[in-house]
Amino acid sequence: MTETRRPRIFLVEDHAVFRAGVRAELGDAVEVVGEADEVDAAIELINERIPDVVLLDVHLPGGGGHAVLNGVLPHHPEVRFLALSVSDAPEDVIAVIRAGARGYITKTISGGELLQAVYRVAAGDAVFSPRLAGFVLDAFSHGAAADQSGTVTTGLDPELDQISPREREVLRLIARGYTYKEVARDLTISAKTVESHVSSVLRKLQLSTRHELTRWATDRRLI
């Protein structure tokens, strides 16, 4: 695990105030190796310094968060991204996740929770905020409703187009504001199992080819 050394963090965020806030909140628990406030500088610096975790603002001048992902992951797939935003627009969030981010949290998160999320992403797990869990539940149940009403589904792999009842339960608890630990206790499973469910959902989210997902996201400009 990464607990042996401090994770190396890179901040991509266009608000200087917020960058300073994150630095202060994470404190000595991490090593901040760099900062960037727009897409091109971020890609260049991240490829050069290869941090463990990039905290990535979904909204960025010069192309948005997913442009950074597209500029880094082909060269350095080992860099992990945690998306951060105040934006509630699902299509932006889904775009960043689909481009390869390992999680999504909102900026209202507390310092302790942020640190936990960073550790989790550094360890290779997925981080779902309640909002992301809600988006996913909505996207998949919306798709299911569309299936029933007879619209065409073009998923190549049916496995990827559905989330299991257990995954749905986990997501629902996360959406209700439960931490992973609380989810584990509520479902009487181990925290590790919760993490594997969440990672599995993330994988499905990233690999599913169903176009309902994209259409759902664009349908929901306003929530």
Add this chain to the structure above:
Amino acid sequence: MHHHFRDMRRSSDGRVLAGTCAGISQRTGIDVTLLRIGFALIGLFAGFPVLIYALAWLIVPLDTETSNIFSRAIGDRRGIRLVIAVIPLVIVTQVVISLLHVSFVGIFSWPVFLAAGLAILIWRNASESERVWMQDDLVPMLSVESEGPGRWKLILRITFGAALAAGGIVVLILGHPSTAALRPLGGALLVIAAIVVVFGPWWLSLVRDLMAERQARALAEERSQMAAHVHDSVLQTLALIQRSAEDPQNVVRLARAQERELRAWLFEGRAPGSIGDEVTNLAEGVGLLQRLVEADHGITVQVVMVGDCPLTEGLRALLDAAREATVNSAKWSGAPQVSLYAEVEPGAVMLFVRDRGQGFDPAAVPADRQGIAQSIWARMARYGGTVVIRSAPGEGTEVELKMPVPTTTAPSPSSSPSPSPTK
């Protein structure tokens, strides 16, 4: 008997006018109706009981208060000046009466006029609660409204006035059998005119003063209502905007929500906070709920919605219950954020309100919170919904609300039940 009078109080419960008769009745044990009839009868023939009554009103404190009106009236210079303005009126009537040689009316009138003067002091210096009472019951008496509840009062007034006039005419005719005696009336009218010319403006100012005071009070009431509203919503929103200065999206959202609410209040007269008919689906309702609670209580409400559906009566109750639960969390939990999760399932809507605050032991709920839980439960139960509250000290609180919704595939129940062509 002296000490009886000393700690006599006017009765606020049994009062018809000032509560004096009821107070005396409570002190002496004499039946209150007998006392009232006695006062009224003597008052009709002698006049001085009216003055005594007014004095008692002024001097005897109300049983709910510690000080009497008189102690406050001493400092009311303007009120005393107004009372002095009544004195010329007394002189006028005395002059007229002496001209008419009806000393009986003279004995009757001066105490009544003095009592009227004291009434000004009473009105100006009565406590707020007593004044509200007087306004509610006496002002309609003097109004000219002939519809509704004021109607019988109008009839009463006309009857009383007619009786007085008839009495006056009888007195005049009895006292002066010959019409020649009416001659001094012309002189009397001249004197009255003179006095009215001299003192008229003074009296007019008296009336104007009373009216101005009434208006000022109405204005003050309106102002305090306005201040309460501004405090509840506008100032709270401004505070939130200051806090989220580095988050332009949130600032815009807050400002827009406040603008909408203020417009609704100013131009449509809609009270802020009601989830009205303009909200037609669940997501809108939840969004409104979020804005209202955030604006009123300065906490973050994190909303996660899965699915949406049109609002039914039951779902409006669900929203009201959810709002109560959220406000409750905002007030009691101490947590800076409340999570609200709503999911539309086939056949039901589930809504969870969760905070990470101090929590409580559901087995040992204080009475005030028990009441809140009961009220949430009652709202839900009316439409077949259920409530589960989970909490433990130090672990926050979660309120689970479930409301059944009809599982109709047709968008509206009124449409004809023909099978859908798009299958």
